[in-house]
Amino acid sequence: MNSIIKALETRYATKKFDTNKKLSPADMDILLEALRLTPSSFGLQPWKFIQVTTPEVRTELQANSRGQAQITEASDLIIIAAKTNLQENDVEEYIQDIITTRAIGNAEGLAGYKKMMLDTIGARTPEQIKWWNQKQAYIAMGVLLTVCASMGIDACPMEGFDASKYDEILWLDKLELTATLVIPVGYRSSEDKDASMAKVRFSVEKLVIKK
Amino acid sequence: MNSIIKALETRYATKKFDTNKKLSPADMDILLEALRLTPSSFGLQPWKFIQVTTPEVRTELQANSRGQAQITEASDLIIIAAKTNLQENDVEEYIQDIITTRAIGNAEGLAGYKKMMLDTIGARTPEQIKWWNQKQAYIAMGVLLTVCASMGIDACPMEGFDASKYDEILWLDKLELTATLVIPVGYRSSEDKDASMAKVRFSVEKLVIKK
Numbered sequence: 001m002n003s004i005i006k007a008l009e010t011r012y013a014t015k016k017f018d019t020n021k022k023l024s025p026a027d028m029d030i031l032l033e034a035l036r037l038t039p040s041s042f043g044l045q046p047w048k049f050i051q052v053t054t055p056e057v058r059t060e061l062q063a064n065s066r067g068q069a070q071i072t073e074a075s076d077l078i079i080i081a082a083k084t085n086l087q088e089n090d091v092e093e094y095i096q097d098i099i100t101t102r103a104i105g106n107a108e109g110l111a112g113y114k115k116m117m118l119d120t121i122g123a124r125t126p127e128q129i130k131w132w133n134q135k136q137a138y139i140a141m142g143v144l145l146t147v148c149a150s151m152g153i154d155a156c157p158m159e160g161f162d163a164s165k166y167d168e169i170l171w172l173d174k175l176e177l178t179a180t181l182v183i184p185v186g187y188r189s190s191e192d193k194d195a196s197m198a199k200v201r202f203s204v205e206k207l208v209i210k211k
Numbered sequence: 212m213n214s215i216i217k218a219l220e221t222r223y224a225t226k227k228f229d230t231n232k233k234l235s236p237a238d239m240d241i242l243l244e245a246l247r248l249t250p251s252s253f254g255l256q257p258w259k260f261i262q263v264t265t266p267e268v269r270t271e272l273q274a275n276s277r278g279q280a281q282i283t284e285a286s287d288l289i290i291i292a293a294k295t296n297l298q299e300n301d302v303e304e305y306i307q308d309i310i311t312t313r314a315i316g317n318a319e320g321l322a323g324y325k326k327m328m329l330d331t332i333g334a335r336t337p338e339q340i341k342w343w344n345q346k347q348a349y350i351a352m353g354v355l356l357t358v359c360a361s362m363g364i365d366a367c368p369m370e371g372f373d374a375s376k377y378d379e380i381l382w383l384d385k386l387e388l389t390a391t392l393v394i395p396v397g398y399r400s401s402e403d404k405d406a407s408m409a410k411v412r413f414s415v416e417k418l419v420i421k422k
Contacts (some may be wrong), residue, residue: 002241008248008354030213032419036412037219041370045413052422081238081420094411101411125376131342138346139368142353143219145250150215150361157350159252170422200305200312202256203245208243209292211263211381 007149009199014154014184016192017074023186027151028076031185035080038140042117044094046086046133047140048177050079057169063175064165065182070106070156073111075186080140081177082133085126091117119175130178137180148185218360220410225365227287227403234397238362239287240397246291247352247359253328255305257297257344259388260349261290261381268380275376276393281367285395290377291351291402292388293344296337302328341389348391359396
């Protein structure tokens with residue numbers, strides 16, 4: 001079997017983490033780098049990635065995540081926060097980064113691209129912009145979970161938390177960000193019964209339509 | 212460098228595909244299997260994956276995708292379609308699949324889980340359900356793009372298409388689905404200038420917040 005398919009077969013939403021097994025800092029850096037490399041619409045990267053290491057903060061977040069044990073028991077805690085809006089300065093910051101990264105002499109060649117981004121943003125309501133940014137965050141989670149699986153790192157993707165409380169606790173609201181996905185990462189406990197349960201997925205025949 | 216990071220570094224939104232290089236059927240099966248294994252909220256898998264092989268259909272879709280060449284030039288074309296709603300029968304179908312896959316004698320032990328899903332769905336407006344399903348589709352894209360990268364397969368993720376036209380052409384509306392993401396896959400052309408451009412991403416310092 002292809003190794004990445006085997007990895008995706010082996011991963012599961014980890015209910016109980018081994019509290020003694022910690023990710024190495026080098027592995028954590030790989031996960032953050034994978035998030036950083038995630039593609040996004042226009043390349044705008046409308047997000048920040050929060051790495052929560054302070055135990056007291058994790059306890060406080062847990063109280064706002066239906067008490068789910070993974071928030072405090074997993075080796076590490078990653079939160080993907082989406083920008084709540086997009087404005088001209090976000091586009092400008094990105095354009096400047098393109099210019100620097102690619103050592104482009106002047107911004108003229110990027111004027112069309114800039115206009116396209118601004119037009120797209122301008123055609124959407126503030127609420128649509130927020131949802132659009134949040135959707136991009138889900139790409140990052142797909143990348144992260146696949147990379148974790150390929151490295152034998154366990155994770156538990158979560159949507160079930162109080163985003164407005166998270167935004168307050170992590171000061172995300174002040175940065176015009178909102179907590180969108182919460183992902184404890186670490187290593188499964190040998191006591192996690194979910195680890196040995198057969199994965200449930202509809203068949204290829206049911207999920208794939210050929211046209 | 213970690214091999215998956217290297218793969219993510221090497222991938223890019225391919226503008227020009229090599230029209231002579233085709234994915235092997237075995238590789239295409241791996242991509243569809245990776246999509247099938249994608250995690251989703253509650254495991255509900257609110258999607259279908261469309262593999263478009265008919266040239267005439269691809270030409271028709273291209274006309275509704277700002278004429279982007281990749282729609283017809285890439286080896287293969289995958290569309291991720293999200294369910295436009297979620298109802299009790301979707302939950303029931305999933306519960307039945309859990310029972311079959313895990314050879315569970317009766318559904319009693321799943322009653323709480325079923326109620327939780329139905330309560331969650333019931334608390335959302337039809338529009339929120341549609342967006343929720345669409346967000347899940349973005350996880351599938353993140354998985355797909357990472358798996359493609361790990362296999363040296365190129366791709367070009369797209370949001371810029373006329374979804375309602377796609378839904379008509381592919382008869383998705385009749386299945387209560389909507390085209391959410393379009394992903395031509397194949398191999399880059401040696402003439403694609405974008406392939407050699409430096410990847411633009413904000414720095415770790417800018418993107419990662421430690422708490």
